Amino acid sequence: MRFEIRHETEYQYSHAVFLEPHLLRIRPRSDASQRLIEFDLEISPEPTGCAHLVDLDGNATMRPWFSGHHDHLRFVSHSIVETLRDQPFAYLLDAEADSLPVQYEQIQLQLAPYLRHDAGPAVTDLAAQILSASESKPATFARLLNQRIHDLCPTETRLEGDPLTPAQTLGRGRGACRDVSVLFMEVCRVAGLAARFTSGYVAGSADQERFLHAWAEVYLPGAGWRGYDPSLGLVVADRHVALASGPGSMDARPFVGRFRGSNVEAQMSVQLQISTDVSA
Incomplete structure (x- = not known):
């Protein structure tokens, strides 16, 4: 089965804040059960830099960091994934x-x-x-x-x-x-x-x-x-x-991060769109 996924997460802050480095686990993994065909990510505001790493569980992880003060933080990911495991019991136990x-x-x-x-x-x-x-x-x-x-x-x-x-x-x-x-x-x-x-x-x-x-x-x-x-x-x-x-x-949360600011209220909104093609 082929999935096309658009995942948008936005944080709005009542006052401009300083964004600490964030940890992102929003890139679908590629393994024996699924294959990542395409992935792209938009981050606003644009980060000063971004490190790509693999954590202890093999998750593809991103760590962006920022400069300046901002009143929002938005992540928009687009993924195309093919799932491969149509028979969940096809194994021989040791x-x-x-x-x-x-x-x-x-x-x-x-x-x-x-x-x-x-x-x-x-x-x-x-x-x-x-x-x-x-x-x-x-x-x-x-x-x-x-x-x-x-x-x-x-x-x-x-x-x-x-x-x-x-x-x-x-x-x-x-x-x-x-x-x-x-x-x-x-x-x-x-x-x-x-x-x-x-x-x-x-x-x-x-x-x-x-x-x-x-x-x-x-x-x-x-x-x-x-x-x-x-x-x-x-x-x-x-x-x-x-x-x-x-x-x-906590080890599998898609978004982990903090901000610095006084008397700030934060609101989060999420939009998730998933389409599937069973013929793929």
């Missing part, structure tokens, strides 16, 4: 992925940030339920957990703010896509399945209002990182475009 907790052996140290958790009783209990239902099979566990969270916590739209804690999401019985993704990750980690947070885009109907999306990925030896979207109850295939991934939501 022997160490036969049972939970997964025996990651030689990559245990590398995966430590994706296994760290601080789960409370409600999350631990949910993990125990899914472990029993899945007979501790990692891929089955992820699939059943994905559907269970989708059933337990209907999706709501919350445009701003950090994700809720897993306990808060379970207690409320609903959550934004980032909330249920963090819940999914925490339950996986309790069970001994490495998980990370992913931000990106998802296909939808032409008349649907679009927002940045989030889901989770788990590391299955023999299959690598595989996505699960509890907000939609789907295993991620060719209808998702990933921007960035990391151990936590």
Whole structure:
């Protein structure tokens, strides 16, 4: 499937401010699941300079810096991406992925940030339920957990703010896509399945209002990182475009930055347009 994506984010400030260097993770990644065909980015005001780097999770990251004082900051990205993974279960697991907790052996140290958790009783209990239902099979566990969270916590739209804690999401019985993704990750980690947070885009109907999306990925030896979207109850295939991934939501945020100024009010607006071509 081919995606064409226009993503505009603008910050308006009540007074001119000094913009600190920003960190941008808005360039779609190229990997085994998707291919970036075209990408361009407009930044206003024009930055004094911009560094391009690759972070610890392999995300293509940009770091622009600015001079002077400005009353706005606008990013407009245009991407064309071809998604490649039409069969999400086309893999052969290694022997160490036969049972939970997964025996990651030689990559245990590398995966430590994706296994760290601080789960409370409600999350631990949910993990125990899914472990029993899945007979501790990692891929089955992820699939059943994905559907269970989708059933337990209907999706709501919350445009701003950090994700809720897993306990808060379970207690409320609903959550934004980032909330249920963090819940999914925490339950996986309790069970001994490495998980990370992913931000990106998802296909939808032409008349649907679009927002940045989030889901989770788990590391299955023999299959690598595989996505699960509890907000939609789907295993991620060719209808998702990933921007960035990391151990936590902050590690995959598309825009990170600060400004300097006194008594300043800031307003953010986002316009996202996504078109898809299934024949591509």
